[in-house]
Amino acid sequence: MPKQQSQSNPGEISSSSQESPPIFTDLEDTLKQIHERLGNSPDLNVRKYETLNHENHVAVMYINGLVDKELVDEYVTHALSFEEIREEAPSAADLFIFAKEKALSIGKEKVVEDQNSVLEALLSGDTIILFDKLDKGISVTTSGGEGRSVTEATTQVNIRGPKDSFTESLGTNIALVRKRIKNPNLWIETLTMGSVTKTDVSIAHIHGLAKEETLQQIRKKLADIHVDSILESGYIEQLIEENNYSPFPTLYNTERPDSVAGNLLEGRIAIFVDGTPFVLILPATFFMFFHTVEDYYQRYDITSVIRVLRFICLLVSLFGPAIFVAALNFHQEMIPTPLLINFASQREGVPFPVVIEVLLLEVTFEIIREAGIRMPSQIGQTVSIIGGLVLGQAAVQAGIVSPAMVIVVSLTGISSFATPAFNMALSIRILRFVITFVAAYIGLYGIAIVGLILVAHLCSLRSMGVPYMSPVAPFAPGDQKDIFLRAPLHFMKTRRRLLKNDKAPGATVQNSQGSRHEK
Structure with a gap:
């Protein structure tokens, strides 16, 4: 990874600010x-x-x-x-x-x-x-040369919907979006970033739908970036986000053209970076990370059930091990007596406290998951499955952990895979360790305190001026049709209040995600 410099040294590489040699007549x-x-x-x-x-x-x-x-x-x-x-x-x-x-x-x-x-x-x-x-x-x-062709998305797969995804070519990526939005109001602004890499970066928005204040804020943040290199959209994401020390991502990234098109039609803004298939979408809200474009290609009742399942998995992956540790250490009266006897018999001979058991299994699970990702795809999945089965069974037989703990950690790990956005899933995995530590020393009271702190922190976050927890906090009654549940498409006729450009003339746009929005 190249070292980021806040400013180029004039002695190293010629900067555009230096006087350029002329073209000689010879x-x-x-x-x-x-x-x-x-x-x-x-x-x-x-x-x-x-x-x-x-x-x-x-x-x-x-x-x-x-x-x-x-x-x-x-x-x-x-x-x-x-x-x-x-x-x-x-x-x-x-x-x-x-x-x-x-x-x-x-x-x-x-x-x-x-x-x-x-x-x-x-x-x-x-x-x-x-x-x-x-x-x-x-x-x-005459730009061209060798490049990867348009293929199916690898990080955001779907059962129903378009199969194409972005590539490393900026022109190709913009063309994929223009194929879906055949409207002259889709405006593209291009600038060059990185004093050494000279990377092309494009800002896309639909004129009249995106808020001009948000657009100006993004332009200013991009203009304030002075670094040597921009090699991926993740560089820009880290340099323009408003909450650098929050574990939660406040910018959404995707490699799917239909996702970008749908968000543009909702009044959001997209940032394309040459050399990467991942496009940034902003402003982002917390609930965006638990929605997928496929939610709009299926019936509303099926989508609603799946969304509820995702939020249940969020709670399980975040609080599952912590609640188990707190119940065994401080709140045994909450566990039915037959089940408590089973837990006690399983833990007989286990030399470690409950919290150490959880940490051993969680760290092992994370190692197996990371190894499966970094290994070649042909053997990565096999190694993950075999490694989990063999290590889990061996740990139980050796008396290092109890069978119930293996079940809890496995259920937690599987639940974390239900989060569609990988960066949000990473944040949940990190917070799970913190909450488990607190539960081991304070119990359910500690879990409640951490939960309140997380809710307060989420409500304090903003993404380009938009509240991160909107439309739940602040609560907007008219925007609840597409949050935890999804209403039928013929009921979704208005854009979200905080994304709406009130200065734009009235217009009706058919969203690529399926919803018909009227202003």
Whole structure:
């Protein structure tokens, strides 16, 4: 992992704030200096052409792997090889005008007048055309090269719904969203971040639906980021979130285009980062992390039951081991007598206190889970299953833990998998250890105190100015149709109050998640 720097050192890498060397009128001098600034890198490809009278020379430059070579050959080098362009352009200025206005039909080109602009264009996948006896050139958009094709989502799988997911290409990701929202009000703003990496970052919103105050706040936060590198959207997530020390994520990330489209239609804003398939969505609320886009593709009654099950799993994964430890240590009277006798007989011969049992099994479970994730997919799942069965059975037979404790920890671990968002599931796993420690020393009173602290903390959080627990706190009666339960689609006709842009003209939009919203 590269070390993040708050500011680039001027002596290390040329910054855009420094004065850029000009393009020399001598073509060979310009090519030589660009080669030197790139460290004489072998992936810089240069092709040279000359007119019939051998007086005017042209150089075409691009970096292998960053350009679409078929595009370069068809629209750039092939155009410059025409006899017409060599005969009708007696001077360098004529050659420049002819190449820009007549020969190049690729569609998007711009004039570059200094070496920094040339280097930025080259490293962005553009092709540069330089002319002898002329101190400017042409940058042609030819980005392409090798890249991963659109495939099925791997972290947010679904039974029903679209199977495509984002890739590492910024242009492809934006196109996947535009296919779902064929509306001119889908506005995209692009900026460059990272003084070294020069990463393209795009902000997407639907004009008239997203709040202008929220949009301005996001622009300001992005403008205040001054780092060397942005390699993934997680960098931006950590740099713009308002609550750095909270265990709960306040920005939502997804690799599904339909999820981004649905949230845009609700008035939210998406941040795309070139080089990653994960798109940030903000503002985010706590309940977003327990909803999936598939909830809107199924009937409302099925979705409601599944959502209730998810929230039950949330409580089990967060408080399950803690309640078991508190009941055995402090509140035996709450356990039925036959069950308490069974627990006592199972613990006979176990040398550790209950809390140590829980920690041993929880840590073991986390090790197995992490190993299963990091190992190759062909054997990771097998190792997780076999490791859990073998270690659990061996621990019980060796008298290290009791069978009931294995059941409790296993149920807790399985319940944590029911949380759709991986980052929220991680937060719950961390908090589970804290709550278990408190329960071991204070009992159910400690669990109640920690629960109140968590609720108060959640109610204090904000995501880009929006309360994290909305629409429950503050309570909005009209927005309860899509929180714990999901109402039929024909009842969901209004956007959420805190996301609604009151200044926008009235409009009716069909949400990609299925709900019809009217303003």
